Amino acid sequence: MLKDFSLPLAFYNRDTWLKVAFFAVSVVMAGFSLYFTDGLVTKLEEREKQQIELYAETIRYALTSDNNADINFFFERIKKINENNTIPVIWKDGSGHLNSINIPIQESLPTEQKQEILQQKLLEIVAENNKPIEMDMGFQKEYIYYGNSKLLKLLRYYPLSQLLVVLIIGFLGYIFLSYSRRAEQNRVWVGLAKETAHQLGTPLSSLTAWVELLRNEPHINPDIVVELSKDIQRLETITTRFSNIGSTPVLKLEDIEAVIQSFISYLKIRISSKVTIEIHSSLAANQTANLNKYLFEWVIENICKNGVDAMGGHGQLRIELKEGKNNVIHIDISDTGKGILPSNTSKIFSPGFSTKKRGWGLGLTLAKRIIENYHQGKLILKATEINKGSTFRITLPKPA
Numbered sequence: 001m002l003k004d005f006s007l008p009l010a011f012y013n014r015d016t017w018l019k020v021a022f023f024a025v026s027v028v029m030a031g032f033s034l035y036f037t038d039g040l041v042t043k044l045e046e047r048e049k050q051q052i053e054l055y056a057e058t059i060r061y062a063l064t065s066d067n068n069a070d071i072n073f074f075f076e077r078i079k080k081i082n083e084n085n086t087i088p089v090i091w092k093d094g095s096g097h098l099n100s101i102n103i104p105i106q107e108s109l110p111t112e113q114k115q116e117i118l119q120q121k122l123l124e125i126v127a128e129n130n131k132p133i134e135m136d137m138g139f140q141k142e143y144i145y146y147g148n149s150k151l152l153k154l155l156r157y158y159p160l161s162q163l164l165v166v167l168i169i170g171f172l173g174y175i176f177l178s179y180s181r182r183a184e185q186n187r188v189w190v191g192l193a194k195e196t197a198h199q200l201g202t203p204l205s206s207l208t209a210w211v212e213l214l215r216n217e218p219h220i221n222p223d224i225v226v227e228l229s230k231d232i233q234r235l236e237t238i239t240t241r242f243s244n245i246g247s248t249p250v251l252k253l254e255d256i257e258a259v260i261q262s263f264i265s266y267l268k269i270r271i272s273s274k275v276t277i278e279i280h281s282s283l284a285a286n287q288t289a290n291l292n293k294y295l296f297e298w299v300i301e302n303i304c305k306n307g308v309d310a311m312g313g314h315g316q317l318r319i320e321l322k323e324g325k326n327n328v329i330h331i332d333i334s335d336t337g338k339g340i341l342p343s344n345t346s347k348i349f350s351p352g353f354s355t356k357k358r359g360w361g362l363g364l365t366l367a368k369r370i371i372e373n374y375h376q377g378k379l380i381l382k383a384t385e386i387n388k389g390s391t392f393r394i395t396l397p398k399p400a
């Protein structure tokens, strides 16, 4: 169930609308352009056919008329117009000889070879599927074959190139929107974290001063002061975490097992005593990793607390450290809890997704962000089984 986490959800809604609008505009544009080009192609086809018909009529007249002087002039004019249109034309004259226009053929070749080339071209033209135009010569029928002009061929491919352009624009738009959404989210995260650290800082330093004053008061129970100091320490840890996430966090080479051991001993006393936590490591002794300790501890805390919640405060947490292929360190955190429904596994890292009454659905989002953006690592749900448990895996690069 998604919580009322209005800020990021507002981003998603706006983004989804923008993407839908973008897609719809692209489809309308592509559809309109296809329709328009299709109309143009049909008109051009019709015109080319009429031209060839006129041409055929002239040839027929030339071949059957005695008045050759007049007709030759007319014939040459039409030939000129057709040359400009680049429609390839082939026809057979009364003696079976092939004639052509707009078919590139070397003039110097012997007639026989030219005829062979034309025969070959004729087959290609026939394959273009234009119905040949019949010329009724009175004593017999002749046919004039024609292909498509360069313009018509280009126009046929034009919609494809347009579709490609629309697809490329759509793809770039999608990347841009996703990038701007991420950038916007980043600004919100970082801004909120910075502001929280800043707001907490002032009352904390004044609290520390007050505790110091109380420490020196003889009639105050020293146990109270110790408890107060612990709470202040906890608040300081939170402030440090927020201020680290609100700026570019500094990474340091840390003994990874030692960091986890020390944090787990701190965490153990703060969770149900019916939860046991085991740590197993097959890493080399003192294996280091580049860490921001405060943020890394936050990740471990979020994953462990989720495990504790899933077990209803009763069960076993196991942390296993081992080497992986390609110079990485794996930290597998397993619980014996209720597991995650298959329909939810893809949602658990989304901000605002929670199945808990009091959950904000932020823990795993934050943990993933810390591991992937600040530690160049990976955080995944490695395995889960209903009523058996789940395993989350953190992968960190081994230092060079």
Ligand SMILES: Nc1ncnc2c1ncn2[C@@H]1O[C@H](COP(=O)(O)OP(=O)(O)OP(=O)(O)O)[C@@H](O)[C@H]1O
Binding pocket: 302, 306, 307, 310, 335, 337, 338, 339, 340, 348, 349, 353, 354, 355, 356, 358, 359, 360, 361, 362, 363, 364, 365, 390
């Ligand atoms: N170990 C786990 N076992 C079972 N379900 C889990 C486990 N870890 C996470 N989940 C599921 O993923 C959801 C999201 O976890 P996430 O830590 O992001 O938020 P949350 O724990 O609900 O709230 P928050 O951490 O903000 O207090 C949880 O509500 C739960 O449904």
Ligand SMILES: [Mg+2]
Binding pocket: 302, 305, 306, 359, 362, 363, 364
């Ligand atoms: Mg959580």
